[in-house]
Amino acid sequence: MTRRVLAASAAVTVFALALTGCVAKADLASAIAVDITDDGCSVAAATAPAGAVTFALANNGTDVNEFEILADDQLRIVGEKENVTPGQEIDFTAQLEPGTYYTACKFQQVGAPIGLAEFTVTGEASAVSAGDKELSEQAVTEYLAYVRSQAAELLPLVEAFAAAYAAGDDETARSLFAATRVPYERIEPTAEAFGDLDPKIDFREVDAVADGLEWTGFHRIEKDLWAPVAGDLNSDGQDAFLDWAPSTAEERQAYADGLVADVTELHDLVTADDFTVSLDAISNGAIALLDEVASGKITGEEDWWSGTDLSDFAANVQGAGVAFGAVRALAESKGDEGTALATEIDEQFTALEAALAKYGSLESGFVDYATLTDADKKTLSDEVNALAEPLSQLTATVLGV
Amino acid sequence: MSDDSPVEERSTKEGASREPAARDEGFETPPSSAPQPAASEGGVSRRQLFGFLGAGAAGAVVGAAAGAGVAVAATGGTDASSAAASVYPFFGEHQAGIVTPAQDRLHFAAFDVAETLDRDGLIELLTEWTDAAARLSQGLEVAEGGAVGGSDYAPPADTGEALGLPASGLTITFGFGPGLFADAAGADRFGIATRRPALLEPLPRFQGDALVPEISGGDLCIQACADDPQVAVHAIRNLSRIAFGRASLRWSQLGFGRTSSTSTTQATPRNLFGFKDGTANVKAEETATVDEQIWVAASDEPAWLEGGSYLVARRIRMIIENWDRVQLGEQEMLVGRSKGEGAPLSGGTEFTEPDFEKTGATDAPLIDANAHVRLAHPSTNGGARMLRRGYNFVDGNDSLGRLDAGLFFLSFQRSPQQFIDVQRSLASDGLNEYLKHVGSAIFAVPGGVAEGEFVGQALFA
Numbered sequence: 083m084t085r086r087v088l089a090a091s092a093a094v095t096v097f098a099l100a101l102t103g104c105v106a107k108a109d110l111a112s113a114i115a116v117d118i119t120d121d122g123c124s125v126a127a128a129t130a131p132a133g134a135v136t137f138a139l140a141n142n143g144t145d146v147n148e149f150e151i152l153a154d155d156q157l158r159i160v161g162e163k164e165n166v167t168p169g170q171e172i173d174f175t176a177q178l179e180p181g182t183y184y185t186a187c188k189f190q191q192v193g194a195p196i197g198l199a200e201f202t203v204t205g206e207a208s209a210v211s212a213g214d215k216e217l218s219e220q221a222v223t224e225y226l227a228y229v230r231s232q233a234a235e236l237l238p239l240v241e242a243f244a245a246a247y248a249a250g251d252d253e254t255a256r257s258l259f260a261a262t263r264v265p266y267e268r269i270e271p272t273a274e275a276f277g278d279l280d281p282k283i284d285f286r287e288v289d290a291v292a293d294g295l296e297w298t299g300f301h302r303i304e305k306d307l308w309a310p311v312a313g314d315l316n317s318d319g320q321d322a323f324l325d326w327a328p329s330t331a332e333e334r335q336a337y338a339d340g341l342v343a344d345v346t347e348l349h350d351l352v353t354a355d356d357f358t359v360s361l362d363a364i365s366n367g368a369i370a371l372l373d374e375v376a377s378g379k380i381t382g383e384e385d386w387w388s389g390t391d392l393s394d395f396a397a398n399v400q401g402a403g404v405a406f407g408a409v410r411a412l413a414e415s416k417g418d419e420g421t422a423l424a425t426e427i428d429e430q431f432t433a434l435e436a437a438l439a440k441y442g443s444l445e446s447g448f449v450d451y452a453t454l455t456d457a458d459k460k461t462l463s464d465e466v467n468a469l470a471e472p473l474s475q476l477t478a479t480v481l482g483v
Numbered sequence: 484m485s486d487d488s489p490v491e492e493r494s495t496k497e498g499a500s501r502e503p504a505a506r507d508e509g510f511e512t513p514p515s516s517a518p519q520p521a522a523s524e525g526g527v528s529r530r531q532l533f534g535f536l537g538a539g540a541a542g543a544v545v546g547a548a549a550g551a552g553v554a555v556a557a558t559g560g561t562d563a564s565s566a567a568a569s570v571y572p573f574f575g576e577h578q579a580g581i582v583t584p585a586q587d588r589l590h591f592a593a594f595d596v597a598e599t600l601d602r603d604g605l606i607e608l609l610t611e612w613t614d615a616a617a618r619l620s621q622g623l624e625v626a627e628g629g630a631v632g633g634s635d636y637a638p639p640a641d642t643g644e645a646l647g648l649p650a651s652g653l654t655i656t657f658g659f660g661p662g663l664f665a666d667a668a669g670a671d672r673f674g675i676a677t678r679r680p681a682l683l684e685p686l687p688r689f690q691g692d693a694l695v696p697e698i699s700g701g702d703l704c705i706q707a708c709a710d711d712p713q714v715a716v717h718a719i720r721n722l723s724r725i726a727f728g729r730a731s732l733r734w735s736q737l738g739f740g741r742t743s744s745t746s747t748t749q750a751t752p753r754n755l756f757g758f759k760d761g762t763a764n765v766k767a768e769e770t771a772t773v774d775e776q777i778w779v780a781a782s783d784e785p786a787w788l789e790g791g792s793y794l795v796a797r798r799i800r801m802i803i804e805n806w807d808r809v810q811l812g813e814q815e816m817l818v819g820r821s822k823g824e825g826a827p828l829s830g831g832t833e834f835t836e837p838d839f840e841k842t843g844a845t846d847a848p849l850i851d852a853n854a855h856v857r858l859a860h861p862s863t864n865g866g867a868r869m870l871r872r873g874y875n876f877v878d879g880n881d882s883l884g885r886l887d888a889g890l891f892f893l894s895f896q897r898s899p900q901q902f903i904d905v906q907r908s909l910a911s912d913g914l915n916e917y918l919k920h921v922g923s924a925i926f927a928v929p930g931g932v933a934e935g936e937f938v939g940q941a942l943f944a
Binding site (some may be wrong): 163363469481 | 727
């Protein structure tokens with residue numbers, strides 16, 4: 083249920099709460115107790131009928147823990163409750179189809195599962211979710227294809243860009259910079275899923291310094307191409323020349339080769355046969371792309387030296403739009419609320435794209451972000467907020483939880 | 484997370500009410516001892532309703548105000564716990580937050596409506612704001628189960644920072660700016676241009692104005708007052724969030740200490756000049772004066788604003804570093820009152836009427852010709868009075884290392900002319916040397932809301 087619906091029907095929700103209360107009691111009676119300790123994960127029953135299975139988690143250990151339900155391969159996680167703090171008692175419900183599963187806990191939420199135990203779900207497979215399953219598979223297939231197409235698009239662009247930069251053809255490199263980043267920005271959350279790749283490809287100087295990493299990738303090259311002059315500051319307020327000097331020819335070659343290698347690795351990873359994305363990763367990816375815009379692009383911190391933030395901005399929005407499109411049918415299958423949410427997201431995408439179009443397009447390029455006034459930026463920020471708010475409900479709607 | 488096994492969980496700690504103690508009382512009965520106005524019956528208009536209940540509803544408001552005041556007075560006047568326990572009714576003949584005893588903290592916000600907003604969208608926003616405000620003011624979350632009772636896979640409906648806090652006397656008061664009736668280009672976006680109150684004009688220019696457009700004006704405003712700043716901020720934050728896509732924050736202001744009393748049960752607080760402020764303010768108990776000076780009457784135009792008021796907001800920067808170098812005698816001369824007691828320099832105690840004719844040994848008036856108290860006094864301004872509800876603020880410091888401090892002036896009056904007359908009279912105020920008006924806004928504050936209505940509904944009828 084969305085916030086707006088809740089807010090608009092306070093009287094109805096009072097009643098709904100009373101019902102929830104009853105359900106809570108019923109749940110409690112049939113819930114399976116899970117005693118979580120630092121080195122154990124004791125589940126009171128080893129079997130349950132198919133459907134909504136509720137576990138009453140109690141963390142009796144000394145640190146934060148995590149409860150997981152694994153598929154019979156003991157690898158794929160089909161349900162998890164993270165951040166169960168010491169002393170906490172919390173209910174966790176998973177929709178489980180008949181089959182063999184494994185329950186486990188994960189002390190401090192890292193490392194191997196602890197207390198792995200077989201858990202059997204009996205009974206009939208639920209027929210109602212068949213439509214959902216089809217739509218889910220379709221969404222995954224669709225989005226996976228998109229990620230792969232963008233990675234494939236990215237690679238030759240990066241090769242050309244890196245070659246111009248390494249050869250010292252700054253004018254060409256500058257003209258390619260924004261367009262080269264577009265496919266990357268469209269699928270950024272997927273790249274971020276590969277822990278160390280995104281930092282190598284896309285870290286801003288201030289983040290690299292703060293994390294103690296060697297600064298490489300797009301933004302290192304950007305600073306060479308739009309070199310600061312004495313007195314310029316970085317986005318964190320530090321002197322632009324602090325721990326920085328223009329790259330030598332050798333360094334340029336190394337950064338160019340590194341970027342091509344990292345993007346090649348990204349391409350190989352997402353085109354591998356066993357690569358897939360989960361449903362919530364798609365909808366969360368859409369949300370994450372808008373967060374990228376709201377936190378980095380709207381402040382002009384992303385492309386600090388080139389001022390090409392609006393191009394990244396537009397690419398993020400496009401990527402979010404594709405991710406939303408992939409799960410849209412699923413959202414609409416969740417009844418009137420899902421349909422209303424999809425409609426609202428549609429409208430806000432249109433409004434945001436219209437607001438962006440005032441400053442250019444991905445085909446013809448965008449104006450330098452520095453030319454926007456604070457009022458211009460606020461208008462864009464308002465549009466981002468207007469889209470991000472309903473979009474943030476997407477995952478819950480798509481998953482139907 | 485797998486895509487074929489959606490999961491759900493629910494905390495065993497239901498986030499039903501912000502205040503644990505209130506939970507047992509049930510949600511149909513807000514945790515309030517104050518009398519509740521009767522619900523609106525279908526087919527009975529608001530005007531008819533108040534025709535029936537006029538005296539009762541007004542009594543409820545004053546009764547609630549006096550009740551809370553008594554609670555504070557009985558425990559020595561400063562007992563924070565009894566003040567925090569205050570709950571004021573949201574529904575009534577007038578909006579709460581005007582004659583309500585001034586709470587200690589403020590978060591005030593002005594919004595601009597989105598270019599794409601239409602009449603239905605505006606009504607929807609006002610309806611959602613009303614529903615949320617009615618809950619928040621009773622110490623509840625913005626929506627049922629808002630903070631932690633929802634899906635693990637959706638952002639919580641309520642932002643959560645007020646969980647476990649009582650209502651803290653929260654009142655939420657809505658107002659409509661001139662821009663709502665016609666935008667800068669004169670466009671009537673909501674079909675209400677003909678219903679704009681003739682008096683709702685941007686304020687004229689005054690001496691001492693150094694207005695910053697970004698912190699002036701606004702199409703809509705929300706005044707959230709509470710005895711706990713976290714509760715006031717929580718209200719503005721959640722109401723702003725509800726408005727995303729329909730109205731966006733133009734400017735907002737925190738106030739950390741009230742500078743006015745609006746009830747005779749309250750002690751007079753001090754502003755950042757160190758003087759008692761609001762001694763001669765209109766008080767809730769002066770019901771005849773409140774009717775005459777504060778509420779828009781049935782005989783006034785337009786009819787939809789009956790029971791409402793005009794709100795003037797001014798962000799007045801005080802150059803306190805300079806003020807602090809002024810000798811005590813001169814400070815008192817500029818104000819026209821003693822700094823300690825707050826008594827007029829013509830003699831007596833705080834609540835003695837100033838005698839502007841009285842002269843001292845040198846035959847000069849004891850209260851200087853340009854003293855603030857003289858220039859602001861009703862006798863200088865054709866009897867005009869206002870209900871002031873301002874707050875002290877300090878928003879960090881400026882680039883010169885001076886505190887960005889001052890008075891966030893708020894006044895309610897039946898006509899903006901009351902404020903305009905007084906402000907013009909203050910043109911020769913000696914205090915002006917230490918003041919700069921940097922923000923300014925005016926709003927029409929609709930009358931009270933009946934249950935089942937949204938705020939300002941009569942404007943759209």
